[in-house]
Amino acid sequence: MKKEFELNYSLSVLKAAIEATVDGLLVTDRRGKVLCYNQLYVNMWPIPGELLAHARHQAILGYCAGQLRDPEQFLRSIEEIYATLAPESFNVFEFRNGRVFERCAKVKTLEGSDIVLVWSFRDITERRQGESYKAQLAAIVESSNDAIIVKDLNGIITGWNAAAEELFGYRSGEIIGSSILTLIPPDRLEEEDRIMNLVKSGKRTDHFETVRWGKGKKSIDVSVTISPVKDSAGNIIGASKIARDITQRKESQERIEYLAHYDLLTGLPNRALFTDRMRIAIENASRYAFRLALLFVDLDRFKLINDSLGHAIGDKLLKAVAERMQSTVRQADTVSRLGGDEFVVLLGRIHTATEAARVAEKLIAVLSQPYQIEQHELLLTASVGISIYPDSGKDVNSLMRNADVSMYSAKGQGRNRYQFYSEDLTSGADERLRLEYDLRSALARDEIFPVYQPQLELATGRVVGVEALMRWKHPERGLVSPASFIPVAEDSGLILSLGEHILRESCLQARQWHEQQGFEGTIAVNVSAVQFRQNDFTDVVLRALADSGLSPECLELELTESVVMHGVESATQKMCFLESRGIKLAIDDFGTGYSSLSYLRQFAIDRLKIDRSFVRDLPQDTDAKAIIRATVAMGRSLGLRVMAEGVETEGQAEYLRSVQCDESQGYLYARPMRPDDFEAWLKGRKPDFRGSRYQMAQS
Numbered sequence: 001m002k003k004e005f006e007l008n009y010s011l012s013v014l015k016a017a018i019e020a021t022v023d024g025l026l027v028t029d030r031r032g033k034v035l036c037y038n039q040l041y042v043n044m045w046p047i048p049g050e051l052l053a054h055a056r057h058q059a060i061l062g063y064c065a066g067q068l069r070d071p072e073q074f075l076r077s078i079e080e081i082y083a084t085l086a087p088e089s090f091n092v093f094e095f096r097n098g099r100v101f102e103r104c105a106k107v108k109t110l111e112g113s114d115i116v117l118v119w120s121f122r123d124i125t126e127r128r129q130g131e132s133y134k135a136q137l138a139a140i141v142e143s144s145n146d147a148i149i150v151k152d153l154n155g156i157i158t159g160w161n162a163a164a165e166e167l168f169g170y171r172s173g174e175i176i177g178s179s180i181l182t183l184i185p186p187d188r189l190e191e192e193d194r195i196m197n198l199v200k201s202g203k204r205t206d207h208f209e210t211v212r213w214g215k216g217k218k219s220i221d222v223s224v225t226i227s228p229v230k231d232s233a234g235n236i237i238g239a240s241k242i243a244r245d246i247t248q249r250k251e252s253q254e255r256i257e258y259l260a261h262y263d264l265l266t267g268l269p270n271r272a273l274f275t276d277r278m279r280i281a282i283e284n285a286s287r288y289a290f291r292l293a294l295l296f297v298d299l300d301r302f303k304l305i306n307d308s309l310g311h312a313i314g315d316k317l318l319k320a321v322a323e324r325m326q327s328t329v330r331q332a333d334t335v336s337r338l339g340g341d342e343f344v345v346l347l348g349r350i351h352t353a354t355e356a357a358r359v360a361e362k363l364i365a366v367l368s369q370p371y372q373i374e375q376h377e378l379l380l381t382a383s384v385g386i387s388i389y390p391d392s393g394k395d396v397n398s399l400m401r402n403a404d405v406s407m408y409s410a411k412g413q414g415r416n417r418y419q420f421y422s423e424d425l426t427s428g429a430d431e432r433l434r435l436e437y438d439l440r441s442a443l444a445r446d447e448i449f450p451v452y453q454p455q456l457e458l459a460t461g462r463v464v465g466v467e468a469l470m471r472w473k474h475p476e477r478g479l480v481s482p483a484s485f486i487p488v489a490e491d492s493g494l495i496l497s498l499g500e501h502i503l504r505e506s507c508l509q510a511r512q513w514h515e516q517q518g519f520e521g522t523i524a525v526n527v528s529a530v531q532f533r534q535n536d537f538t539d540v541v542l543r544a545l546a547d548s549g550l551s552p553e554c555l556e557l558e559l560t561e562s563v564v565m566h567g568v569e570s571a572t573q574k575m576c577f578l579e580s581r582g583i584k585l586a587i588d589d590f591g592t593g594y595s596s597l598s599y600l601r602q603f604a605i606d607r608l609k610i611d612r613s614f615v616r617d618l619p620q621d622t623d624a625k626a627i628i629r630a631t632v633a634m635g636r637s638l639g640l641r642v643m644a645e646g647v648e649t650e651g652q653a654e655y656l657r658s659v660q661c662d663e664s665q666g667y668l669y670a671r672p673m674r675p676d677d678f679e680a681w682l683k684g685r686k687p688d689f690r691g692s693r694y695q696m697a698q699s
């Protein structure tokens with residue numbers, strides 16, 4: 001009885017154990033008789049009760065195979081097991097509905113020699129899916145263009161894809177197991193800590209840009225996203241980093257930044273950056289109550305060099321100027337090139353205006369030292385306008401404007417000097433702007449025309465020529481003096497069209513006088529430096545001659561000494577060319593410019609015009625007399641004709657005759673006249689005019 005009880009007890013334990021396993025279990029004998037099974041096995045397939053009642057494995061198998069993708073293979077494998085009774089065998093099969101079972105068959109020998117087959121079935125659908133997902137994921141990670149790095153919470157690298165190898169230069173075998181610090185430059189450690197704290201709290205970062213070290217500590221600009229890595233229980237066990245190389249983008253970004261803020265030629269801050277710095281400097285100066293100085297520096301006659309020697313030389317000269325300026329001021333001061341030959345300097349923290357004056361003097365001195373550019377030794381001067389914060393302006397615009405106005409005033413006073421801003425200058429500048437504005441339309445409105453002043457031979461009174469002088473008849477201001485509008489026209493470039501207009505008009509007029517009035521003299525036309533240095537200047541002259549039909553010998557171009565002296569090679573070429581065409585050249589305002597006289601021998605000059613400032617003081621002033629005597633003597637020995645300008649009195653004419661000056665021009669004979677008046681003057685003139693003064697219509 002006790003034995004029976006023990007047996008029943010053991011069977012119950014066994015049954016409980018079979019029911020408690022996670023697999024579906026079926027036990028058969030070697031011929032397929034079902035010995036036992038658990039409920040899980042029944043549920044897994046699921047097997048109807050009537051089939052189980054047959055108690056034969058073969059009957060059940062047919063039903064089961066019908067649910068599978070490959071029933072044949074299933075049945076074959078089972079048959080083989082019954083045939084071979086292999087101690088252990090595995091198989092995996094797939095249901096038509098996508099589920100996957102793993103099957104294990106074990107052949108067990110019972111006490112005695114009887115054997116049983118234990119079939120266990122496990123649903124591995126989820127595990128399979130997980131495995132395939134992982135495999136896909138691994139393939140994606142591996143083929144990603146972005147570097148993907150995985151690290152654990154101690155900062156040890158545990159994952160490293162092909163793109164990471166490419167970007168950082170480490171093979172995965174050499175870097176996995178190393179600390180992430182290998183990749184982080186010391187100045188980025190704090191950033192890394194801050195970000196890792198975020199990630200540890202479960203947050204994913206947005207893209208951030210940073211620098212990492214590649215192999216050999218090569219800096220790489222990267223954009224990074226960091227996400228926490230969690231285990232299946234949701235605990236954070238590390239972090240994954242996706243890094244993208246942005247070196248190229250950074251470089252182009254930096255280049256764009258540079259271009260937006262720096263002058264490409266000189267490397268100096270450009271207007272935008274300078275204005276920014278100035279704004280900040282003004283804020284500081286207003287907070288801490290100190291002064292600033294803004295120096296507007298313009299290179300005198302730089303354009304002349306640029307046009308005559310070419311832009312390549314001009315560029316080198318500007319670079320040299322930039323270097324000199326930068327090395328003259330303190331590091332904290334800002335030098336900027338606004339464009340062309342205009343520079344500005346911001347002096348931060350000055351106490352008195354004298355400090356700014358001292359810097360201006362230094363700059364002027366430094367810039368006027370000779371420059372050796374290739375084979376050329378070049379000379380430049382600079383004009384500097386100074387505005388002081390807060391005295392001459394409280395904001396960027398007014399300080400800039402006022403320094404600019406002051407610079408123009410310095411230029412007007414003879415260049416190579418500095419000028420502080422004062423309010424009078426602004427009204428002058430406003431006036432200048434208005435003048436320029438009106439001048440732009442003056443030509444189209446026919447307000448610009450030449451007037452003519454005769455030139456006479458002193459000994460005989462013969463009219464040898466006539467000088468064309470530009471006039472502007474302004475609708476409101478009346479007749480505007482060329483002295484006030486020619487500098488404006490030169491600065492704005494308008495002189496080119498105005499000058500050409502006067503040249504053409506004068507040539508046409510002279511031709512007409514030759515034909516209709518029997519006038520045989522030359523027509524003298526003033527040429528501004530800006531006109532003369534134009535590459536096509538000689539073409540303009542030849543065109544005017546060709547269009548008017550005037551013979552070249554009848555045209556005289558009046559150039560000032562400075563035009564000739566600054567002209568260097570191209571001026572010589574132009575002058576020789578003009579001379580070769582028979583055109584005459586005169587030096588205007590002689591005696592007021594350069595003291596070097598050697599150029600007189602060098603250039604093809606026909607006439608010297610003694611400036612009227614010397615004539616004015618005749619016949620009393622002994623210095624003026626000495627200069628005129630010397631000029632006449634020099635002209636004679638060089639074979640040049642000498643003409644005195646601004647002769648107003650008979651006494652002056654008398655003296656000039658006594659020193660054998662060749663020709664003269666001035667109010668004594670006639671003021672500049674409109675063509676009709678000049679014609680009347682010519683007709684009405686007495687053959688011997690000496691001692692008489694002709695009353696002519698004023699221009």
Ligand SMILES: Nc1nc2c(ncn2[C@@H]2O[C@@H]3COP(=O)(O)O[C@H]4[C@@H](O)[C@H](n5cnc6c(=O)[nH]c(N)nc65)O[C@@H]4COP(=O)(O)O[C@H]3[C@H]2O)c(=O)[nH]1
Pocket residue numbers: 453468469470471481482483486499502525526527528558588589612645646647648665666667668672
């Ligand atoms: N006090 C006094 N002055 C006399 C006398 N005789 C002539 N003048 C003035 O002296 C100036 C002589 O011209 P400039 O030295 O070439 O000096 C000229 C010349 O440099 C420039 N200019 C005039 N016309 C032109 C032009 O068509 N083109 C260019 N580029 N410059 C011109 O403007 C300057 C001034 O011209 P204007 O006002 O016409 O002044 C003229 C003339 O009117 C006199 O007896 N007494």
